[in-house]
Amino acid sequence: MGMTMTQKILAAHAHLASVEAGQLIEADLDLVLGNDITSPVAIKEMEKMNKKGVFDKDKIALVPDHFVPNKDIKSAEHCKCVREFARKNQITNYFEVGEMGIEHALLPEKGLTVAGDVIIGADSHTCTYGALGAFSTGVGSTDMAAGMATGKAWFKVPAAIRIVLTGKPSRWVSGKDVILHIIGMIGVDGALYKSLEFTGDGISHLTMDDRFTIANMAIEAGAKNGIFPVDDAAKTYMKEHSNRSYTVYEADADAVYDEEYTVDLSSLKSTVAFPHLPENTHTIDEVGDIAIDQVVIGSCTNGRLEDLRTAAEVLKGRHVAKGMRCIIIPATQKIYMDAMEEGLLKIFIEAGAVVSTPTCGPCLGGYMGILAEGERCVSTTNRNFVGRMGHVSSEIYLASPAVAAASAVTGKISGPEAL
């Protein structure tokens, strides 16, 4: 029986000729990731292990990004714990404030994730690296601890859903609109325990930043991972960012998929997910008049250079609405620098937006943009759960950078066409 792309990567890392959906396997890990929220719990678990030390100091990435620069004393203690662990174990890929970024934007940029890898990360959006043709999935702190100690993890081989992308998206439609559309179509548990395998000629019209955004939110459909084929664009990206060799896996022609959907990219419109689930999607033309208080442009989903370029294109020569807060957060130091050199930051500041150092901050209600009672935010982040960005009665509308920037200008949820 044929294997999916995900199954082939897992089989190779479990040293098996083939695997099938539902099979329990133990696979070798190419990278184990943790952040300042999840790593301290993992480090505490590691202390209980008989085996001391880490399996490979070059194959662990520790990225304090959620509550850094430290938002309070307790967060500072967590970061200190991670820093000391990294020092003690001589972790090569520990990224301090000043060289860090939001983990899922940072690791591909640093060349630490390539096609064919098996990667676990104690962060649910670890599935981002599927954009490069890697199997990557989010786990908890205990799995991270076991992974750091042994270099292995257990997996139940996932079944798959095939998403065929066709056509070319129109001007303001981005990867965010594609994935919100898919989540709206299959639901927040539509891909539970499964892989989302993307295929089709429409992929050639999606930039790498689009693909990172799409793979990033596979978890919002419940998926174990989201994965793209490795085409020239992906190869070029890896060549520009990594010295590591990579392996290209392709799904067998007779691979088995539980379900298949076709998405015509040319038919998609800017899409907004209403509170309080990413599946509550509406196209921009059916949104109506919804006044907002804040806009956030950033996060592991949409804080990349292309996202900032789009926001700048919309905000250039315009000003955020009176009384509106527009918070823009480049996802990494390099993106920040590139945005500065391209003049994007100047456009943002002249438009009345605030620009922050890289942090997950407001996405998960940490800091740098917490919402008060009853406030509404249009955000390029990934979750709009109850209380996610602040007060339990506040509301988050998930959208693309283009919609977020346009909404900042009008003060209500708007597409860039409305300007």
Next chain:
Amino acid sequence: MNAKGTVFKYGDNVDTDVIIPARYLNSSDPAELAAHCMEDIDKEFIKKVKKGDIIVADKNFGCGSSREHAPIAIKAAGVSCVIAETFARIFYRNAINIGLPIIECPEAARGIQAGDEVEVDFDSGIITDLTRGTSFQGQAFPPFMQKIIAAEGLINYINRQ
């Protein structure tokens, strides 16, 4: 191994942000996390929950963030078992890895009501609603996962290997 307690009932898509809001994630102390468990959807939960009580929910319980703080908070609040129609996969892994018993059973998720007294036999997977006199067959864990649960978590399991 058995669990027995009073049921707290919730609906679909109970996410880890409501199980333990991120504003409390500057701590990793189980007791401190437990003090805020479920507070954004049920402020009464932490006031009423007793040791051994059981959470029953509909589909996709524990969706969202990978924070292991979520099952840690539930376990530290005294909950002995979570029964749901389905679980989000990272929560499922995390619960097994820290030794919080969870069991998938759509019929039990539908049939059991808030406040019922429920008993769960983990060996057989049988869930009994003592209040209503009904019982349900939950999905038993594969042997590999049973070993992790029997070792009370992944770390102990690895230590014993």
